[in-house]
Amino acid sequence: MDKLISSWYKDQSLPESLQIPFTCKTWQASCSKVQHRAGNLSHDRTLVVQQILKASQEFGFFQVINHGVSEDLMNDTMNVFKEFFELPAEDKADLYSEEFNRPCKLYTSSANYDGDKVHLWRDSLRHPCHPLEECIKIWPQKPTRYREIVAAYSIEAKKLGSRILDLISEGLGLDLGYFGDKLSESVVISVNHYPPCPDPSLTLGIAKHCDPSLLTILLQGDVFGLQVLNDGKWIGVEPLHNAFVVNIGHQLEVVSNNRLKGAEHRVVTNSTVARTTAAIFLNPSEDCIVEPAKS
Numbered sequence: 386m387d388k389l390i391s392s393w394y395k396d397q398s399l400p401e402s403l404q405i406p407f408t409c410k411t412w413q414a415s416c417s418k419v420q421h422r423a424g425n426l427s428h429d430r431t432l433v434v435q436q437i438l439k440a441s442q443e444f445g446f447f448q449v450i451n452h453g454v455s456e457d458l459m460n461d462t463m464n465v466f467k468e469f470f471e472l473p474a475e476d477k478a479d480l481y482s483e484e485f486n487r488p489c490k491l492y493t494s495s496a497n498y499d500g501d502k503v504h505l506w507r508d509s510l511r512h513p514c515h516p517l518e519e520c521i522k523i524w525p526q527k528p529t530r531y532r533e534i535v536a537a538y539s540i541e542a543k544k545l546g547s548r549i550l551d552l553i554s555e556g557l558g559l560d561l562g563y564f565g566d567k568l569s570e571s572v573v574i575s576v577n578h579y580p581p582c583p584d585p586s587l588t589l590g591i592a593k594h595c596d597p598s599l600l601t602i603l604l605q606g607d608v609f610g611l612q613v614l615n616d617g618k619w620i621g622v623e624p625l626h627n628a629f630v631v632n633i634g635h636q637l638e639v640v641s642n643n644r645l646k647g648a649e650h651r652v653v654t655n656s657t658v659a660r661t662t663a664a665i666f667l668n669p670s671e672d673c674i675v676e677p678a679k680s
């Protein structure tokens with residue numbers, strides 16, 4: 386529990402164990418701030434399908450606006466996650482775990498703290514969201530509205546994910562509902578909290594990775610930090626108010642036989658404001674065979 390960055394960052398300078406062992410002084414300055422919008426889901430469907438396909442092939446990432454998830458629910462969700470990380474340590478102690486497989490857990494850096502070469506500047510809360518009736522019982526009980534709000538949010542995020550997957554299946558020429566069943570059955574949320582960092586040039590919030598999901602739906606809030614690798618250059622994903630950032634995961638790369646791209650991305654830190662984000666991972670169920678679509 387004492388390892389959580391939120392527990393100590395105000396009292397000490399940046400420990401060496403969190404310093405990335407190469408110079409990265411320019412990683413914020415060098416990243417161009419480009420945004421790629423997939424468009425409005427209520428516009429002409431064919432156009433949206435084309436835009437999503439194009440963004441998924443070129444960038445592996447896009448942002449969606451006018452997605453139908455209410456602004457109030459998005460704000461309540463973000464606020465309850467921020468409140469969670471602000472809770473006194475004793476209210477979170479039971480959830481803290483370094484056990485790799487614990488289903489609902491609060492941890493720091495990565496799921497494998499002892500195996501990390503360098504620790505990351507983030508605390509994270511992760512738990513499954515589906516089937517709701519079963520997994521809600523292991524979710525945090527504080528803040529008091531956590532379960533109610535996150536339940537509503539995870540249902541909406543899964544619905545949005547399914548709509549986007551339908552548009553993607555249309556674009557790939559697959560049957561409608563191709564991704565609807567086993568391929569997107571598992572839903573996991575990962576809530577990331579990146580406190581202000583004394584020297585952002587020496588740390589990363591999350592190191593370069595590609596999501597192992599089918600599709601990821603990220604609520605990134607209003608604070609910048611996410612960068613996507615494109616053609617050897619890091620592109621900043623500028624926060625758009627009330628937008629979701631959507632990215633293609635490894636599983637979708639496989640099903641699409643590499644037509645869609647799971648792009649590498651990372652998170653940089655900043656020295657002024659805390660950043661909280663929530664990634665919903667739609668994953669294939671464990672008993673599901675993932676292979677390039679036959680058609």
Ligand code: OGA
Nearest residue numbers: 575577605611652662664
């Ligand atoms: C992730 C991730 C990005 C962010 O959780 O896999 O890439 O901005 N998060 O927090």
Ligand code: NI
Nearest residue numbers: 594595596650
């Ligand atoms: Ni990611």
